Amino acid sequence: MKILLVIIYLAFISLGLPDSLLGSAWPAIRAELGAPVPTAGWLAMTISVCTIISSLFSNRIITRFKTGKVTVVSVAMTAVALLGFAYAPSVWFLFLMAVPLGLGAGSIDAGLNNYVALHYESSHMNWLHSFWGIGATVGPMIMAYHIAAQNGWRYGYLTISIIQAVLVAVLFATLGLWENGADSSSPADDGKTVYITNREALRLPNAGLAMLGFIFFSATESTTGLWCSSYLSLYHGFSAADAATVASCFYGGITVGRLISGFISMKVKSPLLIRWGQLTCVAGALLIILPLPAVFSVIGIVMIGLGTAPVFPAMLHETPNRFGRDVSQAIVGLEMAVAYIGGTVSAPLFGQLAAFIGIRLFPYYILACVLVMLIASELLQKRIGRGEICKNANE
Known part of the structure; x- marks a missing residue:
């Protein structure tokens, strides 16, 4: 395994570190800064909006400055933002730091995903x-360690900021590797990257179907993760602790599923992995809907986690094949943006619907999201199979 690939693996760990910090730290932050409970939601929304904006502009930025330099600057932005969180004197300062945190995350996500799709095999994308x-x-x-040790939430943010800063130093020292970092087993680049606008990218054949798939994938994952505990608690009478354990098993299913999918992808092509994952999600949702003992709902939720596991990495890895290697950065940036939009909008939308209809709506809502994702994916693959491939900007 090349040094650059190891660094990219570390970058993906680093990308995940801040994503779940706010929720775990918020009770302590709220108590110290005197913030209302709903402020956490507005902070998360600010980060998400900035991430979406960054993803939308990532194509222009990465085309000009290249993936390596953008990754260094983006990780540096997250390090500074987390340092700002650690020393925040007020809630409003947290909002200020949420801006570079979201902007940095969006550029890293879009840049690294496209770089891996171009230069490495599908197994690496899953892993x-x-x-x-x-x-x-x-x-x-x-964060839990520092809070339990009476160091406070600020030390938790400071620790993550230091980890990010170390990664910045490593990335900066290895910038030269990014130009020649392709895996020898991956296809060679067949042309230079072509800059096209987001509007031009959306006009490419089949781009709309691809975006629809990403929106409803993210809707499936985020809504299941946020609401499965409430469903089990309110509908099946689970205790809060037991329901939370099932939610952790859902996320554990995603992580373990991607580790397993990495090995499966060595023998199975990405389109088939996508289909298998989506059909597993359908089966999981149906298990929750059917009038069976509550344990089958637990199994169904875990199945949805396992089913979603290979779908997102496989769809990203297929992007250069579906739309052309020269314009894939533009498409990946849009895919990441609409995925964030889907996750940001879908979970609260379900909350509003559940307030009127009831929590029993949960499995039907998930099934509807999965079916839209499945239909969009199958239509896209069918059109590509018929030769309706995208024309690049030079044609």
């Missing part, structure tokens, strides 16, 4: 996303 899950798991553990 890299499982390493993101490791980071997202370790972040709250670091």
